[in-house]
Amino acid sequence: MAFASPFAPEPPHRHGVPERTGVLVVNLGTPESPTAPAVRHYLAEFLADARVVEIPRLLWLPILHGIILRTRPAKSAAKYASIWLPEGSPLAVWTARQATLLQGYLGERGSSVVVRHAMRYGQPSVAHELDELKRAGCTRILVLPMYPQYSGTTTASVMDAVHAWALTQRNLPELRYVKQHHDEPAYIDALAERVQDTWQREGRGEHLLLSFHGVPQRTLELGDPYHCQCLKTARLLRERLGLAPEQMSVSFQSRFGRAKWLEPSTDATLKALAKKGVKHLQVFCPGFPADCLETLEEIALEGRQVFLAEGGQRYDHIPCLNDHPAWIRAMVAVVQRHLQGWPVTLADQPRAADLEAQRQRALAGGAKG
Numbered sequence: 001m002a003f004a005s006p007f008a009p010e011p012p013h014r015h016g017v018p019e020r021t022g023v024l025v026v027n028l029g030t031p032e033s034p035t036a037p038a039v040r041h042y043l044a045e046f047l048a049d050a051r052v053v054e055i056p057r058l059l060w061l062p063i064l065h066g067i068i069l070r071t072r073p074a075k076s077a078a079k080y081a082s083i084w085l086p087e088g089s090p091l092a093v094w095t096a097r098q099a100t101l102l103q104g105y106l107g108e109r110g111s112s113v114v115v116r117h118a119m120r121y122g123q124p125s126v127a128h129e130l131d132e133l134k135r136a137g138c139t140r141i142l143v144l145p146m147y148p149q150y151s152g153t154t155t156a157s158v159m160d161a162v163h164a165w166a167l168t169q170r171n172l173p174e175l176r177y178v179k180q181h182h183d184e185p186a187y188i189d190a191l192a193e194r195v196q197d198t199w200q201r202e203g204r205g206e207h208l209l210l211s212f213h214g215v216p217q218r219t220l221e222l223g224d225p226y227h228c229q230c231l232k233t234a235r236l237l238r239e240r241l242g243l244a245p246e247q248m249s250v251s252f253q254s255r256f257g258r259a260k261w262l263e264p265s266t267d268a269t270l271k272a273l274a275k276k277g278v279k280h281l282q283v284f285c286p287g288f289p290a291d292c293l294e295t296l297e298e299i300a301l302e303g304r305q306v307f308l309a310e311g312g313q314r315y316d317h318i319p320c321l322n323d324h325p326a327w328i329r330a331m332v333a334v335v336q337r338h339l340q341g342w343p344v345t346l347a348d349q350p351r352a353a354d355l356e357a358q359r360q361r362a363l364a365g366g367a368k369g
């Protein structure tokens with residue numbers, strides 16, 4: 001008698017079908033709507049991940065379900081409502097668009113590379129998108145987390161989700177990961193272009209603040225390289241922009257819970273800069289490839305109020321990389337470096353003049369929103 005197999009059945013072998021390579025762009029995830037129930041559903045999955053909150057489950061789950069998920073969703077939902085786009089959550093809109101553009105730059109569908117995107121928490125799930133890549137004939141898959149700086153709290157959790165899917169597969173694809181790209185020259189170039197775009201439009205501020213998402217201080221003490229990688233990104237960007245050390249600061253935002261998080265906090269830094277007499281401040285978030293709640297609400301809205309209340313006069317939030325062509329080129333560079341050794345046929349390297357046209361075509365054809 002046959003018993004149920006833990007491994008998914010495979011389609012019959014197909015001979016002569018060209019093998020393809022998949023690229024899976026993965027970001028954090030975001031609620032389906034800016035409502036308390038949707039935010040509760042999202043936070044329940046996100047904050048139950050032991051990579052994210054490193055407290056023994058027996059202690060943490062009662063706090064999560066008994067306190068956090070009863071109080072936080074309504075407050076967070078109001079914040080989400082203040083930044084929601086007609087097409088949906090900014091994080092979802094930008095991530096989908098980035099994947100579409102990356103596909104456009106790597107070659108249109110039908111070339112040997114297939115690009116899809118997934119969310120670590122919520123939809124489209126990592127498992128579903130890996131199934132789709134396999135169904136599309138991908139026998140090799142490169143996973144590209146949208147976290148330039150590696151952290152056990154984020155990047156490793158994306159890897160966990162891939163491994164959980166792999167446990168269900170009989171015929172595994174070859175798997176590779178982009179672990180980090182915090183010092184990739186094309187990423188630093190894209191960050192610099194983003195800042196320079198704002199300098200051209202608004203003039204150069206007196207000071208540039210780089211705000212990265214925070215993590216508990218303890219993760220640094222336990223060997224997480226995140227803090228170090230943030231500082232390296234910041235130094236490379238400062239050198240690339242030709243700024244002196246005293247013209248730029250680094251801070252960490254979005255503290256959660258009572259434990260000590262990385263310092264200095266963005267909030268305290270905004271106050272300190274205003275008190276020191278900085279009148280025109282520009283704030284940028286190099287660790288977030290896509291604008292999201294943490295950049296549009298916490299930095300662009302709340303941060304401005306904090307700075308102006310302490311005596312600052314001009315505050316510019318520099319948008320995240322989003323669909324900036326220099327960022328899509330940087331994604332291409334990162335992917336190409338990681339595809340080495342795999343038999344990939346990319347579309348002919350597009351001429352610079354064709355890139356913008358291709359970008360517009362990709363946007364018109366495929367992007368959500």
Ligand SMILES: C=CC1=C(C)c2cc3[nH]c(cc4nc(cc5[nH]c(cc1n2)c(C)c5CCC(=O)O)C(CCC(=O)O)=C4C)c(C)c3C=C
Pocket residue numbers: 028029030031047052053072076089091147151153154213214215216226254256287288291292293294
């Ligand atoms: C509870 C601990 C948290 C850790 C550790 C953490 C690390 C971390 N997060 C990002 C990127 C993003 N976080 C976002 C939202 C968000 N983050 C936490 C908590 C931790 N993050 C919460 C509770 C939330 C939800 C919003 C809220 O209720 O405040 C987002 C934005 C999501 C969106 O929908 O727009 C991003 C992106 C990184 C890079 C990181 C560690 C390096």
Ligand SMILES: [Fe+2]
Pocket residue numbers: 213254
């Ligand atoms: Fe976060």
Ligand SMILES: [Fe+2]
Pocket residue numbers: 254293294298
């Ligand atoms: Fe926040």
